[in-house]
Amino acid sequence: MTRPTWSLNCPVRIDATADRVVLAHGEGARLSRQLLAGHILPRLGGGAPIDWRDAASVTTEQQRLAVTTDSFVVSPLFFPGGDIGSLSVHGTVNDLAVSGARPRWITLSMILEEGLPLAVLDAVLDRVAWAARECDVLVVAGDTKVVPAGAADGLFLNTTGIGELIDPVPSGPTAIQPGDALLVSGPIGRHGVAVLCAREEFGFDPPPQTDAAPLFPAVELLRASAGTHVRTIRDATRGGISAVLHEWAAASDVSFVLEESQIPVTDDVRGACELLGLDPLQIACEGTLAAAVSADKADAAIAALRADSRFAAASIIGRATEKRLTPVAIRRLFGSEQPVDEPTGALLPRIC
Amino acid sequence: MTRPTWSLNCPVRIDATADRVVLAHGEGARLSRQLLAGHILPRLGGGAPIDWRDAASVTTEQQRLAVTTDSFVVSPLFFPGGDIGSLSVHGTVNDLAVSGARPRWITLSMILEEGLPLAVLDAVLDRVAWAARECDVLVVAGDTKVVPAGAADGLFLNTTGIGELIDPVPSGPTAIQPGDALLVSGPIGRHGVAVLCAREEFGFDPPPQTDAAPLFPAVELLRASAGTHVRTIRDATRGGISAVLHEWAAASDVSFVLEESQIPVTDDVRGACELLGLDPLQIACEGTLAAAVSADKADAAIAALRADSRFAAASIIGRATEKRLTPVAIRRLFGSEQPVDEPTGALLPRIC
Numbered sequence: 151m152t153r154p155t156w157s158l159n160c161p162v163r164i165d166a167t168a169d170r171v172v173l174a175h176g177e178g179a180r181l182s183r184q185l186l187a188g189h190i191l192p193r194l195g196g197g198a199p200i201d202w203r204d205a206a207s208v209t210t211e212q213q214r215l216a217v218t219t220d221s222f223v224v225s226p227l228f229f230p231g232g233d234i235g236s237l238s239v240h241g242t243v244n245d246l247a248v249s250g251a252r253p254r255w256i257t258l259s260m261i262l263e264e265g266l267p268l269a270v271l272d273a274v275l276d277r278v279a280w281a282a283r284e285c286d287v288l289v290v291a292g293d294t295k296v297v298p299a300g301a302a303d304g305l306f307l308n309t310t311g312i313g314e315l316i317d318p319v320p321s322g323p324t325a326i327q328p329g330d331a332l333l334v335s336g337p338i339g340r341h342g343v344a345v346l347c348a349r350e351e352f353g354f355d356p357p358p359q360t361d362a363a364p365l366f367p368a369v370e371l372l373r374a375s376a377g378t379h380v381r382t383i384r385d386a387t388r389g390g391i392s393a394v395l396h397e398w399a400a401a402s403d404v405s406f407v408l409e410e411s412q413i414p415v416t417d418d419v420r421g422a423c424e425l426l427g428l429d430p431l432q433i434a435c436e437g438t439l440a441a442a443v444s445a446d447k448a449d450a451a452i453a454a455l456r457a458d459s460r461f462a463a464a465s466i467i468g469r470a471t472e473k474r475l476t477p478v479a480i481r482r483l484f485g486s487e488q489p490v491d492e493p494t495g496a497l498l499p500r501i502c
Numbered sequence: 503m504t505r506p507t508w509s510l511n512c513p514v515r516i517d518a519t520a521d522r523v524v525l526a527h528g529e530g531a532r533l534s535r536q537l538l539a540g541h542i543l544p545r546l547g548g549g550a551p552i553d554w555r556d557a558a559s560v561t562t563e564q565q566r567l568a569v570t571t572d573s574f575v576v577s578p579l580f581f582p583g584g585d586i587g588s589l590s591v592h593g594t595v596n597d598l599a600v601s602g603a604r605p606r607w608i609t610l611s612m613i614l615e616e617g618l619p620l621a622v623l624d625a626v627l628d629r630v631a632w633a634a635r636e637c638d639v640l641v642v643a644g645d646t647k648v649v650p651a652g653a654a655d656g657l658f659l660n661t662t663g664i665g666e667l668i669d670p671v672p673s674g675p676t677a678i679q680p681g682d683a684l685l686v687s688g689p690i691g692r693h694g695v696a697v698l699c700a701r702e703e704f705g706f707d708p709p710p711q712t713d714a715a716p717l718f719p720a721v722e723l724l725r726a727s728a729g730t731h732v733r734t735i736r737d738a739t740r741g742g743i744s745a746v747l748h749e750w751a752a753a754s755d756v757s758f759v760l761e762e763s764q765i766p767v768t769d770d771v772r773g774a775c776e777l778l779g780l781d782p783l784q785i786a787c788e789g790t791l792a793a794a795v796s797a798d799k800a801d802a803a804i805a806a807l808r809a810d811s812r813f814a815a816a817s818i819i820g821r822a823t824e825k826r827l828t829p830v831a832i833r834r835l836f837g838s839e840q841p842v843d844e845p846t847g848a849l850l851p852r853i854c
Binding site: 216 | 533577
């Protein structure tokens with residue numbers, strides 16, 4: 151795989167005279183202040199006086215908080231339907247949401263490669279700001295480091311999220327019982343296919359789009375429709391649905407059987423997977439969750455999700471069984487049952 | 503500057519057969535789980551069942567929390583007196599401490615370069631764990647990404663810290679009044695000189711050591727001895743004391759005059775700075791704070807700090823004055839007064 155460059159797919163045109171990141175932007179002195187005042191705070195500061203140098207202060211009346219962190223190294227920086235900036239918000243708020251929390255605050259830390267055009271940085275920051283507004287979270291603290299050309303690939307982000315836990319918090323995979331229904335909130339595998347196609351320039355037209363989007367609304371719908379009958383929820387990111395179900399099987403006393411006919415897959419993902427020999431079950435989503443819900447509440451949960459146009463393709467894709475030798479199996483369209491492999495990785499590096 | 507390698511200065515011997523990071527360690531599937539179970543959780547998990555996949559839950563009775571984030575790209579990974587692992591803890595808990603908070607929780611996110619020996623990762627994680635215990639903070643959430651060889655330089659870390667604010671919280675630089683005393687908690691410039699000497703192999707014997715260490719104890723001593731008379735506190739990291747004072751001058755109605763004779767500088771830092779043409783005022787510290795304290799409490803504050811052997815070199819290095827044309831000036835040993843330059847950066851890339 152050739153090394154991607156940060157200009158790939160960037161929506162702004164960059165020429166040889168473009169202003170670029172220099173090492174001094176990371177040294178904490180005058181140029182750092184200019185970067186903060188001229189590029190970062192106008193986009194992310196929200197008008198409030200924020201001391202981004204040391205620590206921000208936040209006020210909560212909740213005693214129980216959820217905390218999560220994620221670094222983002224996706225390549226290319228921009229891809230159909232998304233980009234590293236909005237992904238760094240969606241990925242982190244989704245980890246909070248599926249843990250049962252309302253996302254409230256995020257931090258943003260950037261590692262920039264010397265020579266990155268400032269216009270690329272600005273475009274990424276604009277997308278961070280857009281996604282933070284969409285998800286109703288505040289960017290409360292930040293950090294910028296610059297490394298010499300060659301020591302990083304353009305731009306890496308880290309976001310850490312803090313949310314307020316809302317009762318009832320899902321119990322976790324240990325609560326899954328045989329007979330429970332497995333739900334997904336939408337078509338699977340879209341994010342990984344979108345990034346892979348953008349990187350390799352296969353020329354699909356139109357190009358597959360990522361599903362990256364906030365999942366807090368879907369979690370709210372599950373909570374409202376199924377309450378404590380929601381056993382556990384997970385955003386199916388790296389490793390896809392298969393990785394989630396293998397983890398749940400390892401953590402619980404159940405196995406899983408999927409119905410291929412019930413798994414929502416878009417035509418473009420199906421086509422790309424067939425062409426490339428990939429299994430959609432192993433491809434990452436960034437705006438699609440999996441949930442285990444007790445069987446008697448599954449129809450209500452699906453109805454609640456489908457009533458929201460963002461989750462119109464929600465589906466019951468299988469069920470939990472008594473523990474079997476095969477942790478995850480799938481009943482194919484023509485009736486035969488096959489094991490689902492646990493992904494070992496490296497299928498798609500740098501997708502998030 | 504030649505590109506440093508991650509084996510430089512590492513305390514473990516690495517040979518050609520060493521186990522190394524592969525891309526699949528970052529893919530969220532089986533190898534990721536093995537990395538987590540075999541290398542990360544044994545060192546950082548603290549024995550408690552932690553769900554490091556999505557979000558951790560923490561419980562606080564404080565309504566006011568401090569939040570800070572920092573990425574660490576220091577090169578080399580190990581240097582006299584410190585390393586990227588312990589620095590990533592000290593840097594973040596110190597940002598919380600100088601903001602008036604008791605550090606409680608941190609997250610740890612890693613970007614690893616394919617090919618990094620696992621023994622180097624283990625050595626770094628051991629140091630994270632050691633520093634977290636020393637600082638009495640829990641590592642509550644984590645993330646690992648792996649990028650292909652050449653797309654990062656060995657290992658980058660991000661830590662995000664959450665602390666509980668303790669009254670009285672220092673007001674900030676706007677509260678500084680003419681006549682206030684400027685304090686430092688120890689000798690300045692040690693961290694930057696230590697990293698620079700380790701990287702360039704100047705051959706100083708013994709090599710200069712970093713000052714990296716927790717500052718929460720020093721802040722507690724200031725709080726106990728001077729209470730609300732502590733105007734503002736800052737850890738003097740990138741850009742050194744000069745960057746801190748220029749920021750304070752820009753944010754307040756005062757200027758500063760330093761007394762060179764009162765500024766603690768170790769012999770090795772003084773020697774290295776003279777040889778290399780550097781100004782200790784512009785060199786980063788990682789375990790030394792600057793504070794502005796009302797004049798009538800300054801002696802009590804210094805006495806409290808000096809009574810702790812870790813801060814025995816604490817000193818009043820200058821004072822705030824009415825606003826002048828020169829934001830920061832210094833009275834040299836022989837009496838003449840000179841402006842102190844604001845660092846513009848790039849003096850020492852990748853020191854933290």
